[in-house]
Amino acid sequence: MARRRLRLRKPRGTGEHIAAAVVALAAVTLLLQMARAAQSAVVRGWPILLVLAVGGLTYGLWQLLRQARARRARGGMLARLRITLADIDAMDDKEFEFALRDLLVRDGWSARKVGRKGDQAADVIGDHPQRGRIVVQAKHTRVGGKVGSTVTYAVKGTAGPVHKADHAVVVTNGAFTRDAMAWGDRHGVHWVDREKLQHWAENGAALHELLKVSARSRRNRFRRAA
Known part of the structure; x- marks a missing residue:
């Protein structure tokens, strides 16, 4: 037996319109509260985020410098390469x-x-x-x-x-x-x-x-x- 697809119908009557408006208002209010909470968390935690960002950048630069030194060392070694x-x-x-x-x-x-x-x-x-x-x-x-x-x-x-x-x-x-x-x-x-x-x-x-x-x-x- 084929399954019937569920379809949302438009609100009918004043009561249903009021209920739909209340639900929409509640959803918007919840989203605003979540946004404020996220903003507050970022404001409170920015020092930690800053430390993590600086630490990541420092580590990335250190890796690049280490690789560059290794390439220069290998290049210098190969420039003097002699094999008997x-x-x-x-x-x-x-x-x-x-x-x-x-x-x-x-x-x-x-x-x-x-x-x-x-x-x-x-x-x-x-x-x-x-x-x-x-x-x-x-x-x-x-x-x-x-x-x-x-x-x-x-x-x-x-x-x-x-x-x-x-x-x-x-x-x-x-x-x-x-x-x-x-x-x-x-x-x-x-x-x-x-x-x-x-x-x-x-x-x-x-x-x-x-x-x-x-x-x-x-x-x-x-x-x-x-």
Whole structure:
């Protein structure tokens, strides 16, 4: 059985009109009393509210100052960052990727580690206001290990289409095969072997200077070779 909807009807007759007016007046009076009580509470409690407001503002400023000091401290540390080859050799793959990220930050790039399963040949991505975007593929290996040309193929294939990069580089603490170096030179994929890595990480040379990466527009993306 359908439920009947309740509807309010208009007052009828003088008596109902008077009753409705009394109810409305009572409601307005109650609202006014509540407003006065709230105002009175605020007036009586303003010192407490003021203390809470000042305390909250002070805490917020302290947090901002602490974060700023931490950023300056990290910036100063990264500006002096030097990593020896011995330290790099002792790292695992993830530590190596974080180290390359910090080195890019030291050199003025806004860099982040992105390497994970399915990273599409990018372990670190860095952005620079004048030099655009760089994609770094990290290959940590045993001393004497060599990186083959298949890695440079993969980096070339994803740097522009997937990561919208202007520059692509493969970095290893080992060495590259002749084919990998020759193919990279022909197709614009930079490579950093153990010797170049020492100049970059240990001696403090900037990567873009080491690789002679020139300034370019962010619109000029890394493109496939013809």
